[in-house]
Amino acid sequence: MIPEEFEYKRAATLDEAISLMQSSGGEGKFLAGGHSLIPLMKLRLSEPGVLIDISRIPQINGITDQNGKVQVGAATTHAEVVSSDLIRRVCPVVAECAAEIGDPQVRNRGTMGGSLAHSDPSADYPAVMVALDAEIHLKGPGGWRAVKAGDFFQGMFTVDMAEDEIIAGIQLPPAQHAAYVKLHQRASHYAIVGIAAVLEMDGRTCTSARIGITGASTHAQRLTNVEAALAGKELTQANIDAAAAIADAGLEDVNSDIHASEAYRRAMVKVFTRRAIERAASR
Amino acid sequence: MANKVPITLKVNGAERSAEVQPRTLLVHFLREDLGLTGTHIGCDTTQCGACTILVDGKSAKSCTLFAVQADGADITTIEGVASDGDLHPVQEGFWEEHGLQCGYCTPGMIMSAIHLLNENKSPSEQEIREGISGNFCRCTGYQHIVNAIKYAANKG
Amino acid sequence: MAIITPKMIGERVKRREDPRLIQGRATYVDDIKIAGMLHLAFRRSDIAHGIIKSIDVSAAQAMPGVELVITGAELKEFLPPMPIGTPFPSPDHYSVAVDRVRYQGEPVAVVVAADRYLARDAADAIEIEYEPLPAVIDPERAMTGEPAIVHEAFANNLAVPYVPGGTGFDPVAGTVDNTAVDKAFAEADFVLSQRMLNQRLAPTAMEPRGVVAHYEPGKEHLTIWSSTQNPHILKTFVAALTGTPDNQVRAIAPEVGGGFGCKINIYGEDYVAAALSKKLGKPLKWIEDRSEAFQATIHGRDILAYVDIAGKNDGRVTGLKIKLIADIGAYNMILTAAIPTLTMLMLNGTYDIPAIRAELTEVFTNKMPTDAYRGAGRPEGAYFVERAMDMVARHLNMDPAEVKRKNFIKADQFPFATQMGAVYDSGDYEKTLDLALKNAKWEELKAERDRMRADGRIVGIGLSFYVEVCGLGPSASLPTGGWEYSSVTVERSGKITATTGASPHGQGNETTFSQMLSDQFGIPMGDITILHGDTGVVKQGIGTFGSRSQAVGGTALLKAGEKVKDKMARFAAALLNPNEETDTSNMVFAEGRISFKDAPGQSVGFSDVAAYAYVPVPLPAGMEPGLSDQAFFEPANNTYPYGAHIAMLEIDRETGEPRLLKMLAVDDAGTIINPLIVEGQLHGGLAQGIGQAMIEEVVYDEDGQLITGSFMDYAIPRATDFPWFELDKTVTPTPVNPLGAKGVGEAGTLGSTPCIVNAAVDALSPFGVKHIDMMLRPEKLWRIINEGATG
Known part of the structure; x- marks a missing residue:
């Protein structure tokens, strides 16, 4: 199983990622952990012309406390969520959910942002995000936008996100x-x-x-x-x-x-x- | 044809540089370009785990990574597990406890077991089974694999 | 014959194969690289049934790196239809479809390109137009010729219209006398009837198939590496089909990543690789994707049975009628049509049933052909018989163990000629059953089940007892010949090199065969090398399937060893007693030395004798130099290992999810060479049998689209799916071979499957259930519990 050819670009910042996407002529896809996208590409069910690797953008990595809420960078892996003391303390259900995703290797590579952007009908995270009323932080050419999870998922593989928008982070409210x-x-x-x-x-x-x-x-x-x-x-x-x-x-x-x-x-x-x-x- | 991309990464302790097509899967890069054929391919859908390696110390399925994504990474494959001719305790466990038959899933299984034991020094039987749940074996029924990992845990 | 003192035989010796495998140093077929090697990709049919209207290869042909694009019609000019190994009439089956496709995944065109990425790109660029035909999916409907005919020459899609068997069947005259069967049913206290499906499975060796073919022009020699269970058969068939003399073909099975029967076949891809390598004069490689494996590697099982079982109220079973309908898919492969006949052969089970009528029909459908999958016909037979026996117990409200005991073939009845024409070699079934019941604490287990039920849980226990036919041979029963081959050479140094025609792919023969030779020659295992899997090295062979390596291959090894040993004894005697004619029949080979039995103090070193044999000065009278010989072993009969399995299973009342709480087995495989390896074989068999019962099923939709086309939809067991298996054994050696070994590779798949379904039926019996077809899909169980469905 071999994907079609594509061009590979690596973005160092969110702004660079967005401008790379804008210049891809509608051919671009963002790549973080790739565990939603690459399997589809191997089966040639997805054939992007340009892959823009966002996994190394510092702004979208890390788990931090923001006034009692947890800010999770979109490129955070499921394994990092499972083992995050902060998440386990503030909203343990997210860690509980992450531990149910895939298998150990998948959890080591798959990311929260990737899972949400892909919106597979049977993905685990979206249910928790909706129930938590989590806030999804998007950056696009026009600046920042926050979308409530309940509004974000719109249909099968369809979310409230423009092509040149990117999930930067997810804000999780506390829930015991x-x-x-x-x-x-x-x-x-x-x-x-x-x-x-x-x-x-x-x-x-x-x-x-x-x-x-x-x-x-x-x-x-x-x-x-x-x-x-x-x-x-x-x-x-x-x-x-x-x-x-x-x-x-x-x-x-x-x-x-x-x-x-x-x-x-x-x-x-x-x-x-x-x-x-x-x-x-x-x- | 899409432009090739230069990558530099560490594989089993040695720095390697190459130019790869963006679509080259990491598993193919390891097997075809570097000749590290111990990492196997058993499925197309990120399930069987035969291609498991360690990327920066964490287990990963190398069929679901492009080689370009591994630029700058520190990679360990089955060939890099033994040191100076001494088997890794997990390898030793697989041998002592008959944790393999046809051997095809074995390299990936060993890499997952190493990752598991890095995270959890003395896993229970259930934790071992969960730790290798991303690796399929069609020969052993897993029981001797569980014994093999217990052996390694007791040794380590 | 010289004396063998068992020392290594029976020991838990760790495997000699493992160091290369655990270090990633083994060479599987995809690890082979040859300078100038090109890669094949197959474009496959995406429909199940249709006429090929047109194929446009121009875009593919024009792509960079593409050497050749070729269609089935073009290949037909130099590649004849594939041979089969059964005597049944068979439609032409070309490696690549010529004018019509008959299953989803059937090859339609082939690309040869510089690398596998380019080959895939070009295969995708081929444009094919089909005129779709209705897909034939339901075998019973297919038997009426509806909704279409798969092969014009086979009316009503009947591949094998009617094969009778059992009591009153005369195989010579072909006549059937129903008197005894009719009488048994007329006089019965009860007759129970049930339709049962032994569902279609995907063998799923972890290493998919693969082939490298290298034809060397000028030398006119073809070398073919293939992930196969039987390189010698591969060599014979590839030579014949490509028009290459068989002394110019060398087939090599490198490290093989599991077989389970699916790598017995020689597939279209093997023939195409060989034929195109010959045509282009270049080495070619093809490696199967998992998606291709699901579509185009043989499937297993898929036999439907209509079972009627008759008996007396005291628990005696007096008659059995089974009508089998095998859905064999679109074509005959090598053993396809023969597999369901093995199901028939085993319908006596372990019981002395006086009257049995079996009838078999095989049907073509638009699915991947079926063929041997772990157990190959015997698990289906064991399943039908064991489910029927369990129905009898349930009907009579008797303990299933007692029904078995009442009907068992008794220990003093062996050898036992069955109604189906088999002759069981040896057995003591009650002893094995008793040990299983004891290990399971059967009475306590039943009480525990009842306590759990009282707590509102849905719990059942199941018991099964199987017999299987192993050690496949003799030649009358196998079109390839039923023997096995071995050679043994004592090298000049005193080390031993042996070859075997058995071609292991996980069975550990390098270890067990070394153990045997170590005992036979009295030298350390480390001084012995076992070579296999290469027709250039191993002169002849059949291969590894039907649990035959140890029983047939192991015996061939011992026989070859015996010949060499006899000769070596004579050289040793000449060194010990240069001036006398001596009797060498009782010389002892032990601890690296050779001596006369009655003069142990006077011995000569093993390696000294070896050196002497190659520089024989003086050469003893009437002897040739050297220590090398070979043997073919043809068994007089099959072996019939058996065993008892016990399972406990719980079903979630709300979701229908089944969970296996306990799995226990007592198997009798005769003499065991290496208990560690035997346990591994049993575990693996249990895993596949449990997989079939609980989570595995190949599903096609009504259009013939394969729904279970990847591991996303076809489940194979993970480590988290099993409880700890509890194993034990009885040892009843077979008289069929001098080792007493019966074979063990497939055993686990026979007992576990009916055992688990029996447990599920037991669990759901409060809901009125008498039978449930596999797999135990949670929704199916949930409907029984919550909607009153009856299985």
Whole structure:
């Protein structure tokens, strides 16, 4: 499996990356870890004319504390997320999710920004980002822009990003009562269904909830009906069950393949929503 | 044809410079240009792990990296694991515990095991199984591989 | 015959193969480079069935670095259809499709270019126009001729219309007498019926296929390196098809990264590489991508069975009827049509069933051809029989162990002639079953299952007992010949060089064969070299498949060794007793010395005798110089190893995900040369059997598109998929060969698969389930639990 020919450019700064993209005549793609893009290129399902390597831009590397929130550079690998003390302290669900991605080698190379920009329908991170209400920081020719994760994922492999925009970082708000659980597809280990639950708790009462889902449909999204059902409720088993029972009700374009039919996926959305809420509430 | 790009990297301790096509996969560069054929190719989709090497000390699948991305990197392949004729403890474990049959997945498996033991000196059986979950072996059923890594952990 | 004292045989010796493999120093086929070597790429059909309307190679031909682009129609002019190794009628099967494609991935055109990147680019630039035809996917529908005919000459897509077997079948007359079978069913207390599918699998050796062909003009000699299990067969077939005398062809299996049956075949790519190397006079290489492997390396299994089992209420099984339908895909490969006949052969299982009727039909479809995959027909047979026996136990509410015990062939019945025409060599099935039950703490295990169920968990235990046919031979049963070859040379230094026609790819024969010679000659293993896999070095051979290396190849080695040893004894006697005629039949070879048994104090050094044999002054009367000989061993019969497997399995009530909690096996492979290697073989077999039961399945859609075309959709087991395997053994040597070894390579795949399905059925029996087809897809199990589906 061999990719088509392309030109390779390496950017030292965000501005350089953007200008390289602008001069690529629509042929360009950004390359960070390459673990979403290179497999597609090898299968010749993606044939960019120019690859712009952004992985060494200092601004998009590193994990830092920003007034209680965590700023993650887009080129941060999944393994760095898993082992980050800061993330484990402030929003451990992100580390929990990163540990579920791929396998050790993939986690050593794949990046958060790459995963989000690619928006694979069964990628793990997007569910957590949506549930956390994370903020995605984009830089383009016109300057900086921040997009809420809930608005960022728009469709299958489609995100709110212009071609010459680049994800520089992701800002993660703190979340303690949060969990990510997934049903593994046995071959790829991608998510057949992945659910992230982020709860605000006052004692045993859920003051507000955000539920993110991946794998079930074209792109990651929130389960607002579940969120509404949980808000203001005491997290009794009955209340959790009732909220989870309607988890698939608003879902459209549910995926169906040899691993899971639509009916099964819908059922699993309910099961994993309940498990995610239970686990989040127990934290 | 796209322009070739100069790269310089360290492979098994020695500095290497070359001009490569941008689309040259790192695994092909290692195998074809440097003659380091111990790193194998077993799939197209970043799953089987036969091509696993260490890039700056971390395990990586060299079929999913372009050689140009490794410019400046410090790379270790299976050929660079033994030192002065002494087998690495993981290699020794694979030999002692019969951790291989056809041997095709073995170099990648050993590189993943080395990475695992670098991160976790005394892994449990479950941690070993998870540590090599990015490497497929069709011969052994993995049990003797688990023993091999335990052997190395006990030695190291 | 001189005396052998076992010393290395039976020891856990670590492998001699390993130092090169663990250091990345082994040479697999893709590691071979020859000056001036060009690379092949194949353009393959992206549709399952259609007529090739046009092929435009002009763009590809014009690309830089491209040496040649050639189509099937052009190749046909100098490359005849591929031969097969079975006696069944077969349609022409060209290496590259000529006018019609019959499965997705079938080669349509070939590119030769300077490197593999350019070859791929050019292959992609070939433009092909097809007239699509309906894809034949469902074998039962195919048997009615719908929705299309795959090969014009085979009406209703029947590759093999009807093969009967079993009680009352006369193979000479071809007649079938149903009296006994009908009577058994008429007098039965019960008859249970079930349709079962043994699903299609991808063998998935970790090293994909590959070939380097080097024709040297002037010398008119072809050398072909291929990732093969049987270089001698490859040599014979490639010589014939390329019109090269077979004494001008040398085939080499370098290091081979797993086979599992799929590298028995000689494929179109091998023939094309050889033929084009000859045409161009240049060395050529082709290395298969994994995506190509899924599409165009043989698949395994895919046999459907309609099973009726009849019995008495005391647990006695009195009759069995099995109708087999094999979906063999688009063509016959070397052994394709013969594999399902091995399924038939094993339908007696380990039971003394008095009346069996089997019928086999083989069907062409628009899929990759099937052929030998680990176990090759026998796992399918064991699966059907063991599932049926489990159904009997469940129907009668009896312990499955008791049903087996009641029906077992007893130890004093061996050799046992089965209803299917096999003669089982030796066995004591109850002993093996008893050990398995003891190791599993069977009664406690059942109680534990019941406790877990009481907690609301869905848990089952499964038991299976298998017998398989191994040590494949004799020649009547194999079109290539059923013997194996070996040569042994004691060098001038006293070291030994041996060759074997067995061609290992992970089996460790360099180690086990050294162990055997070490005991035979009384010299250290380190003084012995085993050569294999090169027809230029190993004069003759068959190859490694059907768990035959040790039983057949190992015996050939011993026989060759014996000839050399006898001669060496005479040289030794001449040195010890120069002036007398002496009886050399009881000389002892031990500790690097040779002596008379009754005069151990008087000995001569092994290496001194070797040196003398090559400079024999004086030459003993009637002797030739030198210490080198060869042997062919033709076994009188196959061997029939067996074993018991026990599994415990839990199913997640909410998701249907199955998890294997326990896997235990007791196998009887006869004499064991190296327990470490045997355990490895068993582990690997278990892994593949468990893979089949739980996570592996080749899936084509209704248009013949391969859905499971990569590891993204075709799962093979990872380390995290298994519990710790608990192994034990009984040892019942076979009388078929002097070693007593039966073979072990495929055993694990026979027992584990029905065992796990039996456990799954047990787990889901509270939901009314009587049978579940493999693989145990979570959704399927979830539907049983949550929607009342019945499997």
